[in-house]
Structures are given as structure tokens and as C-alpha cells.
Amino acid sequence: MPLAVYILGLTIFSVATSEFMIAGMMPSLTAAFNVSITKVGYLISIYAASMVIGGPILTAILIKMRIPHKRALLSLIVIYTLGQSVGAMSNSYGLMVIARIITGVAASACIGVALAICSNIAKPESRGRAAAVVVSGLMFATMLGLPIATVVGQQFGWRASFWLVVALTALCGIISSVMLPASSKPEEANLAAELDDFKNIHLWAAYATSGLVLGATFAAFSYFSPILTEITGIASNRLPLLFSLYGIAALLGNIIVGRLADKYMLPITTAGLLVLLAALTLFALFTQNPIISITAMMLIGLVGISMNPVLIIRVMRNSRAGPLVNTVHTSVINIGLAVGSWLGGLAISSGYGLRAPLWVGAMLAVLGIISLLPYFSYKINSPKTCYTKCE
Template identity: 40%
Template sequence: MVIMPLPIYILGFTLFAMTTSEFMVAGLISSMAQDLQVSIPDIGYLITIYSLGMVVGGPLLAAVLIKVGNKTALLVISLLFLAAQSVATFSHSWELLAVARFFTGLSSAAFFGFALLAASKMVDPARFGVAASIVLGGMMIAMVFGLPLSALLDRYLGWRAAFSLVIVLTALAALGIMLFVPEVKAEKQGSIRAEVNSVFHPGLWLAYSTSFFIIAATFAVFSYFVPYFSGAAGFSTKSIPAILFAYGLCSVIGNIIVGRVADKIPLRVIFYGGLLLIAALIGLYTLVESKTAVLLSVMMMGLTGITLTPAMSARVFRVTENTSLINTLHTSVICLGVVVGSWGGGYAIDAGLGFRSPILLGLVLAAIAMLTMLPGVRLRRQPVPE
């Protein structure tokens, strides 16, 4: 096991706290709707709004802070997130909660970029991949522990207790950053023209479109897991935290598997992962009468979807020169997929199509994702790189 400097783990812990805030609404959706006296789709839209903050506000906040030291930027972002999460916790109106969610998404997106930059300054270049996997691993751990823990707190203490947990975790993370993360002066590198030119590659946008539709398909369904489990599949509310834990655990396993092979065969990983996602969604929709089949389908879905992100990133890197703009745009595309997927699933439920309707939407989006990979799959027949 490779031991990294303590600040690397602190950055991963911070992302764990922030990502728990992003995902937790999916597990609190029913109680939040009841408490705020709004519809379930209205609460689902809070996931959309969070991701919209990541798409729109994240790059803007990063641009504002680009000239300050990395430690200062990380602290400013963490404190902004902490303030927005506090407002969200004590909000008694959907509108105020929505504004707070936008700012938590905004700060979370900016933290991703600065955390990876800080990690790159603290380790040798040859070990950056390991450091990055620890930092970003906070996101997967949030799905394993943060999501079911928040659902458990909601069951016994209410959704505000779950939101309060994120406040405590973020405050601890900010303290850790203040005490242990070294100050590194930001460096602005590269040519703006080269960065812009790197975007004008047709294969890049084909790769972006695959990422968008895979993530949109995943979040159209994931965002409404709780009403599906309790309203369509007939599970008791007591069992939902355990189901979410199983989903998160499979996501971690899937992330480990994908991480091992993503650099070698990214397109194949995405293609077969897409097929697995479609199979899981078919199981969730057609086998709803069997709790065992639903559980197996949920676990199968956990192995794919968001866990394909490393492979999707590796595919993007192979298409054209790797630049900061390419990476930023890919993050925005993924967040936009969350926005469209969670909004679309909520719209389907709001239209009276039932709690299984987001799964049908997910199937359509996943099928489109498969179509975007066909040109690359055909190229695999030729002796050229993906």
C-alpha cells in the first residue's frame, strides 16, 4: 500500500464531505418533500440545481481564485461551501434551499480543480496518479458511507440532521486544510491559443457526448431511487439505507476495476459498461415484482454508470492533447449530464408517468450513449490506438 502525505488524505476527506452533500438528497427525497410541502420531483430538482452550480459557477469561481495561493483558495472554497450548506440546513422554503444548493455545487466544482492541483505539488509526478485516486476516492466513499448514513440519520432524526453532519465534516476538513495543507503559489502555465485550439477536434466532442449520456442515464434513475424502492418495488423504508450502501459498495468495486484497465482499453471499458448499465436498467424496470431481482439490478448498476468516469476521462485524453481546458470542459459535460438526467427523471414523475418512468428515460439515454461509441468501436478493427 502506497502511503501519501497527510494533506492528500485531508483533501480526499473534504471531497467526501462535499460529495455526500451532492448525493444525499437522493436518499432524503421523501422526507424533504413532506417537510417542505413540495412534490418529490421538486426535491429531485435540488440535485439538478447542485450540478448546475458545478457546471456554471465552478469554472467562474476557479477563474476568480486562480491568482491566489492554493491553500488560500481551498480555504475560501471550503468556507463558502460551509456557509451555503448551513443555509440549506436551516432553510424552511424550497426557494432558499435551491439557492443554497447552487452555491454548494459551485464551491464543490471549484474544490475539485484546486485539490488536484495541490496534490500535484505535494508528490513526485510519477506518484500523482495514486495521489489523485485518493483525492477523488472521497467521492466514491461518499456513496458507500455518506449516502446510507444520511438516510439512516433521516430515518431517526430527520433530513436536517443529515445536512448538519455535512456541516461538521466540512468544518473539520477546513481545519485540516488550515493546519496541514502547505501553501503553494498558483502558477499559470500554457498558451491560451493552444488550449482553445485543443477543443476543436471532432472526436473530442464525440467522446464528450458519450460521457454526457452515460451520466445522464445514471442520474435519471439514481436521483429517484428512494421513491422507486418504496413506491414501486415495495421495499420498507427501514431497508433503504442498506440498499443504498450496497449500491455504493458496488460503485467502489466498479471504480477499482475500471481504474485498473481504463488507461489500456478505455473505449472497450465504456462500451461493455454501457451494456451492463442497460441490462441493469431493464432489470429494474421489468423485474420490479421480485425484490431479489431488483437488488441484483441495483448492485449491477452500481458497478457501472458513474464508475466509468476514469475510462471516459482516459478516452478524452487519447483524442487530443491533454490541456486544462479539455479537463474543465469534460467535468462540465459530466455535471451537465447530472443536471439533465435528474431533471428529466423528475419531469417524468411530475407528468404522472409513475416512479418507474425515470428508468425508461435512463434506458433511452444509455442507448444513445452506445450509439455515440459506434464510430470508435468500428475503428478498433484497424491497427490504430483508440
């Protein structure tokens, strides 16, 4: 695996840490800006919305300007670093909102360009493993970035956490400028060619599966805490340990999926969805049993968000694997995450109880399996094959 792939993973870790870190410093930000905890929570939503809407627009602009991938990535890192610096110096809620919009847009485009570079520098038969390394930055941001940022914020103030991310991102930019190869020439950045990919119905089918996998996962994950404490009867002080185990399971799943995605794309996607469906169903049926509930939770971690490498490979095989396609894929994943969480909450507020999000997740997993059914007639295990009848 080229060293540059690991550098890309570290870069994604840096930008993703900023997305999650607000969750660990809500009391501090509430006091600093004299706003409600709900408004502080909106800073996470604003970041996600900026990724969904602004990321593809910024990526399209970069492609239209025919900026090579490496230069585009470095430009995005600079924009992100400046936005994060604005957040660190914010003395009002409005200025923090502006900082979150800037960093959210830059982060989304950064992920898309990083995956495009990854596709260029990795061998075709190793793209799944390479993508797994890059997207592992997202998981490490949850497992390490969020706890570290929280501890730093508690010890030195919330601004210190922001400056820490600024320093890490700037370091990634310096390393990337030296270590990353020139992944494409200016003339290869063609917006018309990338837009042409979106005429492919199989690309949209791949997007749909991705959204459903993440929707099924986060419909349940968003409500693990109340489900485990109020129904399963697990003490709240045990939740950090369980979430850590969940994160470890997700990282392990990411490694396994990454190693198998290139050769067994459809079987891995199908098996993952089937296990996800089984885990969600068992969790919903036996919520009061701690052993079954915890086991199901770990299985959801193993086959939920960890499916990203194989989902990315499927998108790459149905497109030119350019930055715009990858950025839109990031947006689709964020939409799936948000819709899954919203549907789970809607089911609870409609009076169906705390188990309802688990059933919502199971139904979304079923839809994910259905989205794969038309492709079982295609031989797509080899990296050299595609969903359409290749000429």
C-alpha cells in the same frame, strides 16, 4: 499513491455531503422555514444548477487571475466553508438559497481544481487510480455523509448537520495547506491555453459519453423506489438495505475501474456500457422477479456512477487536464444526471408506466456505446497514447 490524493478525496467527501444532506432533513427544514416540501427539494436543484453554471465561471476567474492550483483550492475551501456557515445560521428560506448557491459554485470549482492537482501529483500510469480515490469522496458522501448528517440532524437539529460539514471542510483546508504540494506555478495557470482545449472535438466526444453514462444510470436510479415497491413487490422497509448494497456495489466498481482505467480505458468504458445496457434491459423485462431485479440493480451500481474514473481519464488524455476542463466535466456529469432523471419522469408522466425509466436508461446506454464507435480504430490502451493521431 501519494497521501495528498487521499486528502483530496476527503475534501470532495466534505463538499459532496452538503449536496445530498438536504434529502435527509426535509421535514426539519420544512418546519423551520415554513415552506412546502417541494420548495425544500428545490434546494437540491439549486445546488446542482449552481455547480453546472457557476462552477466553470468561478474556475475561469481563478485561472485568469493566475492563481496556483493549491492556493485556488484553499480559497475555494474558505468560500465553501463561509457559504455553509451562512446555511447553518439561516433563519429564512431566501438566505438558505443564497447559501446553497455559494456552496454549489465553490464545490464544483473545488472538484475541478482537486482533479487538476491529482493529475499533477500522480504518475501518468496511475492517474486512473488516483482519480478513483478522489471521486470516491462522492460515493462515500452518499454512503456515509448523508446517513451521518441525517442522524445528527435528527438528534441535535438540522443546524448541527450544517456545522458538522463546516468543521470537516475547515479541517480539510488546514490539512491541505500543510500536506498538499505546490502543484503549479502562477505562470502555468493560463486561461487561453485551457480554452484552447475546448477546440478539440475529441474532448467533446468524451464529455458526451460521460453525460450519457450518468444519464442512463440516473434515469433508472431516480425511480428505483417506486419500481421496486409497486412492481417488484419489495416492502418499503427493505429499500434502505438495498440502497446500501447498491452503494457498496458502486464503491467496489469504482475501485475496480480505477485500477484498470489507465491501461484499458476504451475496453473498460465499452464493457461498462454493455453491462449497464444488459442490466437495464433485464430489469425492464423482468421487473416482477425480485431476484433478477435486485441483481440488475446491483449491476447498475457496479457499472454506473463507478465509471467516473475511466471517464475522467479519457477527458484528461484529450486535454491539458486543467481545472477548467475538469470543472466543465463535472457540469456535464450533473447535466447528464438531471436530464436522465427528467427523461425518466417524462416517460412516466406520458403514460408509459413505471418501467419506462429503465427503457430510457437503456436507450441512453445505447447512445453511449455509439459515441465510442469512432474510436475503436485508435490504439488507446496505453497511457502514452491519445485519441487523436499523436505526433
